[in-house]
Amino acid sequence: MEEMKKGLEGVVALDTKISYIDGIQGILKYRGIKIEDLADLSYDAVSYLLINGKIPGEAELSEYSRMLKENRRINGKQIEVLKEFEFGTEALDGLRTAISCTAHFDEENNHHTPDANKNKSIRLVAKFPTIVAALHRASFGEKPIEPMDNLSHGANFLYMLSGKIPTELEAEAMEKDLILSAEHELNPSTFALRIAASTLSDLYSAVICGLCTLKGPLHGGARKGVMDMLDEIGSIENVRDYTLGKLENKEKIMGFGHRVYKTLDPRARIYKDVARALAEENGDTYWFDMAEEIEHILYHEFIEIRGKPIYPNVDFYSAVVYKYLDIPAELATSIFAMGRVSGWIAHCMEQYSDNRVIRPRAHTV
Ligand SMILES: CC(C)(COP(=O)(O)OP(=O)(O)OC[C@H]1O[C@@H](n2cnc3c(N)ncnc32)[C@H](O)[C@@H]1OP(=O)(O)O)[C@@H](O)C(=O)NCCC(=O)NCCS
Incomplete structure (x- = not known):
């Protein structure tokens, strides 16, 4: 048997086109583009890049943003279900439950066609911020705030959290945060998600695996x-x-x-x-x-x-x-996930497109 590498340190588990890290030089690229050159784009553009493999043209970006905006709203029943739970100091528990709930209300949940996966991707990216903001407000008995369609992904999230329109700098900071959080090669949550995807489990289930793994204090926590x-x-x-x-x-x-x-x-x-x-x-x-x-x-x-x-x-x-940005600590991991969901979706699609079930071995000791 091969030598066991604790924590899989240094083990190369798969090929990817989605991102590249040089840990010695301190280089990170999404789809071949340095992170420094992506940080000033919009989150929508970077999300498109990760999922579709190229920087969108003007018309493509405007259509993608339109679809995201159209899908920001969440099902009222979902909010009612979530109100039943006490999530305490870790909003990610609520987000995880909410994504399961969203899957339940999505008629295409168990459809695996490219079109169904594309539709689910849009819904996931679009609804994550609405869910996080709604959960936060529900935790102190406040109603969710309706998304505002003329605001960017990041600015709209800040608005839905507090009801205040963010300053230009705050809006930019939130967009950058989501871009910088969006993807990072085979980090633990992405690896967990790719394992789920490799069993041909559905997109929501794979994303929930990612969420559960992101929660840990040695990762997103x-x-x-x-x-x-x-x-x-x-x-x-x-x-x-x-x-x-x-x-x-x-x-x-x-x-x-x-x-x-x-x-x-x-x-x-x-x-x-x-x-x-x-x-x-x-x-x-x-x-x-x-x-x-x-x-x-x-x-x-x-x-x-x-x-x-x-x-x-x-x-x-x-x-x-x-x-x-006046963001409470208990939301930090969920906001990380709001950005990361685009990278997770890209990895799911890459796994589905050239799949082999991920199943390593263990030494019995
Ligand atoms: C990220 C992390 C899990 C990487 O872990 P790893 O590759 O397994 O590295 P190790 O935990 O084995 O650390 C290697 C050595 O550096 C030390 N070290 C690493 N990160 C440290 C930290 N944040 N504070 C203090 N010491 C640290 C370890 O104690 C260990 O020392 P030793 O060789 O004397 O035993 C680890 O650095 C860590 O726990 N950081 C804090 C949590 C965090 O910020 N996570 C977010 C990651 S993006």
């Missing part, structure tokens, strides 16, 4: 972990003792480290710029300064003293962005 950590630290004066104390106790610092990147994740750099711009617009650099201080202390500790390549990952400054 780290973003909430960083937000909680910033609250716990409370002030810039406490940063040093807190971070060094964690390291002494051999505890992980959320938002640092990566299986693949041995240098700064290119998304982290973009998030840092967005967080700084929001801090300046808000006239309050409290969260940004605290995060930067954590980064400085850990750079000194990991890179300069221990010679270990541990840098901020995608979850670190995104958490700071959420602080400035």
Whole structure:
């Protein structure tokens, strides 16, 4: 038998055209295009690119955006079902249940034709933000806010959350967040989803596998972990003792480290710029300064003293962005999923198009 690689570290499990990571140089590309060149597009354009394999032309983008807008609304019965549950401090539990519910109300749920999959893709991308915002509002007894069709995917989400039209910078920040979260090769949730797809399970079921895997604090849940950590630290004066104390106790610092990147994740750099711009617009650099201080202390500790390549990952400054957007920590993983759903769908389609069931072996010990 082959040698067992714990955590499948370094194992290449499949070929993909969807994204490319160079963890040494810090390069990420979606469909051959560098993330830095995609960050200023709209989320709709990047979603189209991931799912259809090319940047949309003007007419294609306008049609795609129109279909997304047309599908933003959710079934009233769904909201009634969701009100029955108490989701506590993790909205992703609600989102997972809601997607199961959406599948239940989708007549094409168990249809596997390319057309049915395309229709379901649009519904999934379009409805994720509406569901997350509705769940959040339901958690404090408020009714959902109807989507506003003249707002972008990201801006409309912020509007449905609070009822306030976001500033231009806030809207841009939300769009960028969704773009930067949209895809990342064979990360744990995408791998889990591809396993489900490889059994020819349906698109909703595969996406639910992705959601369940994203929830973990070593994956998508780290973003909430960083937000909680910033609250716990409370002030810039406490940063040093807190971070060094964690390291002494051999505890992980959320938002640092990566299986693949041995240098700064290119998304982290973009998030840092967005967080700084929001801090300046808000006239309050409290969260940004605290995060930067954590980064400085850990750079000194990991890179300069221990010679270990541990840098901020995608979850670190995104958490700071959420602080400035007034997003509660319990929504962080669900918002990550709102972006990631386009990448997940692309991977599902790629798996269906050239399938072999994914079934590794184990050594019996
Ligand atoms: C992302 C992560 C799971 C990668 O894990 P991995 O490739 O299995 O790497 P390991 O957990 O084995 O870490 C390797 C070494 O770096 C240390 N390390 C890695 N990330 C660390 C962190 N965030 N804080 C402190 N130490 C860390 C580990 O303790 C380990 O040290 P050791 O060699 O002395 O035992 C890991 O870095 C982590 O748990 N980070 C925090 C959670 C997080 O931000 N997740 C989001 C990922 S995008």
